[in-house]
Structures are given as C-alpha cells and as structure tokens.
Amino acid sequence: MTLLIFLIGLAVGSFVGVVIHRLPKGEQFVSGRSRCPDCGHALKWYDLVPVLSFLILLGRCRYCRNKISWSYPAIEICSGIIVAVSFFFLSPYGLAYWLFWVFILESFLILAFIDLKHFILADSVMVVILAAFACYEIWGGKVAGAGSIFSFGNLANAVLLFLIFFLIWSFSNGKGIGLGDAKLAGLLGLVFGFWNSVFILYLAVIIGVAVGLILIFSGKGSLKTKLPFGAFICFSAIVSTLFNYGVSERIAEFFRQLIFKVNLF
Ligand SMILES: [Zn+2]
Numbered sequence: 001m002t003l004l005i006f007l008i009g010l011a012v013g014s015f016v017g018v019v020i021h022r023l024p025k026g027e028q029f030v031s032g033r034s035r036c037p038d039c040g041h042a043l044k045w046y047d048l049v050p051v052l053s054f055l056i057l058l059g060r061c062r063y064c065r066n067k068i069s070w071s072y073p074a075i076e077i078c079s080g081i082i083v084a085v086s087f088f089f090l091s092p093y094g095l096a097y098w099l100f101w102v103f104i105l106e107s108f109l110i111l112a113f114i115d116l117k118h119f120i121l122a123d124s125v126m127v128v129i130l131a132a133f134a135c136y137e138i139w140g141g142k143v144a145g146a147g148s149i150f151s152f153g154n155l156a157n158a159v160l161l162f163l164i165f166f167l168i169w170s171f172s173n174g175k176g177i178g179l180g181d182a183k184l185a186g187l188l189g190l191v192f193g194f195w196n197s198v199f200i201l202y203l204a205v206i207i208g209v210a211v212g213l214i215l216i217f218s219g220k221g222s223l224k225t226k227l228p229f230g231a232f233i234c235f236s237a238i239v240s241t242l243f244n245y246g247v248s249e250r251i252a253e254f255f256r257q258l259i260f261k262v263n264l265f
Pocket residue numbers: 036037038039040041061062063064065066
C-alpha cells in the first residue's frame with residue numbers, strides 16, 4: 001500500500017517537475033507535450049516514466065544524447081517521499097487533511113527547486129499557498145498548532161517575521177538573503193504561527209550551515225558562495241510538517257501512557 005502511494009507520489013512529482021521547469025519561463029504547464037529542452041524532440045510516454053526512464057536512459061536524452069537535468073528524478077523522489085510519509089503521518093487525521101497537506105508541501109517543493117535553480121522565490125506560488133490555507137480554513141479545516149490565518153495574532157507574527165528578514169535584507173544589501181526570503185518568512189508566520197515558524201527557520205539555518213560546510217570542504221564553494229536560503233526554508237517547512245506532527249503525537253502518547261501507569265499505583 002505504501003509502495004503504491006509512493007508511486008502515485010512519483011507521478012505527481014512528474015507534473016510538479018513540469019511546473020518547476022516551465023513556470024520561471026512563463027510557459028503554461030496545464031497542457032502541451034513534454035519536449036527535450038535541448039533538441040526539442042517530443043517525448044514519448046516511455047521517456048517520461050518517473051525515475052525509471054532517467055535510469056534506463058542513463059540520464060541522457062534518447063534523441064540528442066544531451067544530459068537530462070538531475071533535478072527531474074530528484075523532484076520526483078522528493079514528491080514520492082512527501083506523498084508517502086504524509087500518508088503515514090497525516091492521513092489518520094482525515095482524507096481532506098492529508099490531501100490539503102500534499103498540495104501545500106508540493107507547492108513548497110516547487111518554490112524550493114525554482115529557488116535552487118534561479119535564486120527566485122516565485123510570488124505566484126506563495127499566493128497559491130496562502131489562498132489554499134485561506135480556503136481550507138473557510139471550509140472549516142484546522143491546522144494543528146498553527147492558529148487562524150485570519151487572527152490578529154498570526155497577522156502580527158507575519159509582520160514581525162517579515163520585518164526581521166526585511167531589516168537583515170536591507171542592512172546586508174541583499175547579500176545574505178533576498179526580499180523573497182522576507183516574504184516567505186512572513187507567509188510562514190501567517191500560516192504556521194510564530195513558534196512553528198521559528199522552528200522552521202532555525203532548521204533552515206542548520207541546513208544552510210551544513211550545505212555551506214559541505215561545499216567548502218569539498219572545495220566546491222567558499223564563504224562567499226551564494227546559497228538559496230529560501231529553498232532551505234521550504235525544505236525545512238516540508239520536513240518539519242512531515243515529521244513534527246507525527247513525532248509530537250508520539251511524544252504526547254508516551255506521556256499519556258506514563259501518566260496512566262502512574263495513576264494505576
Ligand atoms: Zn534531446
């Protein structure tokens with residue numbers, strides 16, 4: 001069952017990959033045949049099987065033998081993990097809750113990979129995430145531990161987090177982080193609440209430092225190498241959503257059991 005869900009995730013990732021590669025170019029992604037970006041040859045269904053086609057073709061186009069970007073299988077695998085892990089942790093809370101989070105996390109994946117490639121956090125994707133949260137809440141759904149995006153508290157969180165990042169951005173002359181990161185921090189504050197956002201940003205800094213150190217020690221970068229911090233924030237948001245709820249539930253269950261046992265004596 002989990003394998004089937006993972007395969008569905010790979011297929012979703014295939015579409016997400018199309019969005020990631022077409023959105024920055026301003027191309028529409030709802031229809032239109034997939035083509036090799038190098039030779040323009042229309043791709044057949046057997047060239048488009050997630051991950052498998054990439055492996056069989058050894059990462060090269062069948063028609064012009066140019067290299068296919070590693071990001072295609074990477075996006076598909078990330079999507080597979082998102083769908084399968086969220087099925088495990090989030091679907092027990094209801095089908096709508098699970099599908100809502102799959103949509104949100106795939107959107108964060110789109111933001112992340114566009115930032116990795118172009119150092120741009122797409123405003124349109126952030127608006128879609130915000131609109132999805134708004135619709136979900138109006139529909140009657142609740143996001144555990146996040147508060148309402150229509151509350152004064154979360155609005156204040158958003159303004160505060162945006163201002164902190166905005167100040168860092170203006171004082172560093174945009175060298176450390178970009179304006180997009182400030183908008184993203186504001187978005188997190190609005191939809192996740194303050195402490196969840198602080199945790200997500202903290203984890204993003206750890207990921208950033210880890211990636212920076214790996215680049216320096218492997219000789220591929222220096223302290224001056226520009227890093228896509230927004231992408232780290234998105235990956236951090238994905239990881240903390242996937243594992244935070246499951247883990248905090250388990251910790252809570254552990255304490256419930258403990259209290260129950262203590263009461264017995
Ligand atoms: Zn080609």
